[in-house]
Amino acid sequence: xxxxxxxxxxxxxxxxxxxxxxxxxxxxxxxxxxxxxxxxxxxxxxxxxxxxxxxxxxxxxxxxxxxxxxxxxxxxxxxxxxxxxxxxxxxxxxxxxxxxxxxxxxxxxxxxxxxxxxxxxxxxxxxxxxxxxxxxxxxxxxxxxxxxxxxxxxxxxxxxxxxxxxxxxxxxxxxxxxxxxxxxxxxxxxxxxxxxxxxxxxxxxxxxxxxxxxxxxxxxxxxxxxxxxxxxxxxxxxxxxxxxxx
Amino acid sequence: xxxxxxxxxxxxxxxxxxxxxxxxxxxxxxxxxxxxxxxxxxxxxxxxxxxxxxxxxxxxxxxxxxxxxxxxxxxxxxxxxxxxxxxxxxxxxxxxxxxxxxxxxxxxxxxxxxxxxxxxxxxxxxxxxxxxxxxxxxxxxxxxxxxxxxxxxxxxxxxxxxxxxxxxxxxxxxxxxxxxxxxxxxxxxxxxxxxxxxxxxxxxxxxxxxxxxxxxxxxxxxxxxxxxxxxxxxxxxxxxxxxxxx
DNA sequence: TTAGTGCGTATGTGTGGACAAACTGTTGAC
DNA sequence: GTCAACAGTTTGTCCACACATACGCACTAA
Numbered sequence: 226x227x228x229x230x231x232x233x234x235x236x237x238x239x240x241x242x243x244x245x246x247x248x249x250x251x252x253x254x255x256x257x258x259x260x261x262x263x264x265x266x267x268x269x270x271x272x273x274x275x276x277x278x279x280x281x282x283x284x285x286x287x288x289x290x291x292x293x294x295x296x297x298x299x300x301x302x303x304x305x306x307x308x309x310x311x312x313x314x315x316x317x318x319x320x321x322x323x324x325x326x327x328x329x330x331x332x333x334x335x336x337x338x339x340x341x342x343x344x345x346x347x348x349x350x351x352x353x354x355x356x357x358x359x360x361x362x363x364x365x366x367x368x369x370x371x372x373x374x375x376x377x378x379x380x381x382x383x384x385x386x387x388x389x390x391x392x393x394x395x396x397x398x399x400x401x402x403x404x405x406x407x408x409x410x411x412x413x414x415x416x417x418x419x420x421x422x423x424x425x426x427x428x429x430x431x432x433x434x435x436x437x438x439x440x441x442x443x444x445x446x447x448x449x450x451x452x453x454x455x456x457x458x459x460x461x462x463x464x465x466x467x468x469x470x471x
Numbered sequence: 472x473x474x475x476x477x478x479x480x481x482x483x484x485x486x487x488x489x490x491x492x493x494x495x496x497x498x499x500x501x502x503x504x505x506x507x508x509x510x511x512x513x514x515x516x517x518x519x520x521x522x523x524x525x526x527x528x529x530x531x532x533x534x535x536x537x538x539x540x541x542x543x544x545x546x547x548x549x550x551x552x553x554x555x556x557x558x559x560x561x562x563x564x565x566x567x568x569x570x571x572x573x574x575x576x577x578x579x580x581x582x583x584x585x586x587x588x589x590x591x592x593x594x595x596x597x598x599x600x601x602x603x604x605x606x607x608x609x610x611x612x613x614x615x616x617x618x619x620x621x622x623x624x625x626x627x628x629x630x631x632x633x634x635x636x637x638x639x640x641x642x643x644x645x646x647x648x649x650x651x652x653x654x655x656x657x658x659x660x661x662x663x664x665x666x667x668x669x670x671x672x673x674x675x676x677x678x679x680x681x682x683x684x685x686x687x688x689x690x691x692x693x694x695x696x697x698x699x700x701x702x703x704x705x706x707x708x709x710x711x712x713x714x715x716x717x
Numbered sequence: 718t719t720a721g722t723g724c725g726t727a728t729g730t731g732t733g734g735a736c737a738a739a740c741t742g743t744t745g746a747c
Numbered sequence: 748g749t750c751a752a753c754a755g756t757t758t759g760t761c762c763a764c765a766c767a768t769a770c771g772c773a774c775t776a777a
Contacts, residue, residue, distance in 0.1 A: 241729080241730060241731090242730080242731070243730080243731085261693065262693050267756080267757055267758080268757075268758070269757085277731085277732090278731065278732045278733065279732090279733085279734095280731070280732070280733085281730080281731060281732080283758090283759090284730090284731095291537075293654070293655040296654055296691055296692075296693065297757095297758065297759090298691070298739085298740075298757085298758075299738065299739045299740065299757065299758040299759060300738080300739040300740030300741070300755095300756065300757050300758065301739085301740055301741075301756090301757070301758080302756090302757065302758080303757090303758080304693060305693075306654070306655070306689065306693050408539070408542055408552070408715070409539040409552070409713055409714060409715045410713070410714045411711070411712075411713050412711070412712050412713070412714060413709050413710065413711045413712075414660050414682075414709060414710045414712075415662075415682055415705055415708075415709030415710070416661075416662030416663070416680040416681055416682040416683075416705035416709075417662070417680045417705060418664060418678065418679065418680045432664065432678055433664065434662040434663045434664045434680060434681075435662055435680075436660075436661055436662040437662075437709075443552065445542055445544065446542075447507070447508050447542060447550060447551075447552050459661055459662035459663060462661075463659050463660060463661030463662075463683075464659065464660045464661070465657070465658070465659045466657075466658050466659075466660075467655055467656070467657050467658070468655060468656045468658060469654070469655045485738095487759080487760060487761090488760080488761075489760080489761090513726075513727055513728080514727075514728070515727085523761085523762090524761065524762045524763070525762090525763090525764095526761070526762070526763090527760080527761060527762075529728090529729090530760090530761095543727090543728065543729095544727085544728075544769085544770075545727065545728040545729065545768065545769045545770070546725095546726065546727055546728065546768080546769040546770030546771070547726090547727070547728080547769085547770060547771075548726090548727060548728080549727090549728085
């Protein structure tokens with residue numbers, strides 16, 4: 226038996242119709258109203274039920290297929306994916322992640338400098354000659370437990386950063402508030418073992434495992450705004466993601 | 472000056488028109504014909520140049536925006552992203568990755584078993600009661616250099632696996648050849664340090680850093696086909712990806 | 718000089734229709 | 748009884764059109 230949708234569509238809302246449908250179906254899947262593995266009515270029928278055109282309905286379903294929540298097969302139909310799906314790895318900061326998880330992250334600024342960039346950083350960020358960088362190192366903890374040691378470089382023509390500001394909130398939040406719209410980031414995840422310096426700060430033993438992450442973030446004007454090198458205690462942090470076949 | 476496109480469109484090809492455009496633009500960007508940061512003509516004009524409708528043109532550009540190669544701004548136009556963009560982290564095996572990189576991966580099967588699943592594995596794979604698993608451990612090397620130690624479980628109702636087959640090619644290749652269409656995978660990346668067993672096999676020192684990866688893969692019918700726990704030498708392997716803000 | 722207004726331009730959203738291609742189950746021939 | 752051809756269903760692709768909305772710039776008025 227194919228499942229119908231019962232989603233309120235508000236045509237006066239500023240939220241696009243297809244996105245209202247996306248939110249509605251996602252809510253039904255995550256709440257269990259649409260069971261894993263169940264089959265949906267065909268596109269034409271669903272569009273008619275919600276008084277939408279088929280292209281609009283399809284656009285909504287396209288997004289859900291990309292997100293990995295639905296699976297389509299020509300000549301057969303559309304199904305809800307059986308396994309639970311995490312949200313796609315997002316372009317967010319550790320601070321936001323922890324905050325959303327109900328944790329209380331605290332930040333200690335270990336070093337803070339503002340000036341011209343070293344050559345390798347200037348190259349990584351593709352900096353014009355007259356643009357400098359903020360360079361700072363932070364220790365991020367949850368409760369009393371240190372979690373991450375983070376070194377970052379931010380070009381100084383996108384926002385004004387202060388040591389005080391970095392203590393108060395996440396770097397990404399500050400940059401977003403300053404009008405930076407992040408678009409994408411190149412990221413590399415690896416592993417290393419703690420040296421004495423890292424071990425002392427992270428309150429772990431030298432030689433214990435650390436997750437390493439290097440990231441360079443790009444804004445909507447195509448500038449490389451920020452690059453950083455982070456290490457995380459492996460016993461407290463790992464990267465989870467859902468990969469979707471295209 | 473806004474850039475035009477010069478892409479051959481073959482309307483008799485089985486490849487959809489919008490995908491031909493995607494391939495064409497991507498090729499122009501990667502070859503440098505379209506320079507990073509350069510602006511494209513507007514959608515209407517580009518569609519006209521290629522004798523396509525605007526929706527088709529937009530669908531192509533949508534994909535490139537999602538892939539992080541283009542950036543659009545309403546009222547302004549479409550630009551090529553300045554920084555170089557890696558391909559999105561794909562649902563592929565280490566074997567494929569190495570082969571594409573021109574390497575010659577070799578595989579040693581350390582253990583191979585076929586039978587009923589342990590309870591935690593049965594739960595992870597959501598196995599029906601009468602389905603068993605293949606359980607095997609492999610050592611993957613490039614040249615003489617060991618790179619990864621991989622333990623996997625595969626449900627036995629999707630394909631027939633043999634020790635010999637696993638020596639010859641990658642697990643994903645075997646499963647694909649057997650008609651399994653992978654759709655998505657949940658994956659977790661972390662770090663650990665090598666114990667004596669791992670160190671000996673990977674020809675490194677106990678206590679050296681290893682990248683860990685756990686993955687469960689889902690096929691297009693929604694079944695959890697495979698799960699595995701891998702460790703990689705951190706000095707030889709890391710995970711690279713491009714995150715795209717949506 | 719400067720702040721605000723308006724207009725042109727480009728992308729964003731939504732509709733309707735047409736035909737193609739793939740999969741499934743059934744029918745019919747041998 | 749087996750297998751191939753066929754028809755029905757459903758998603759995939761493509762087009763033409765209309766209107767909404769955001770951005771940037773030039774012009775205007777205080």
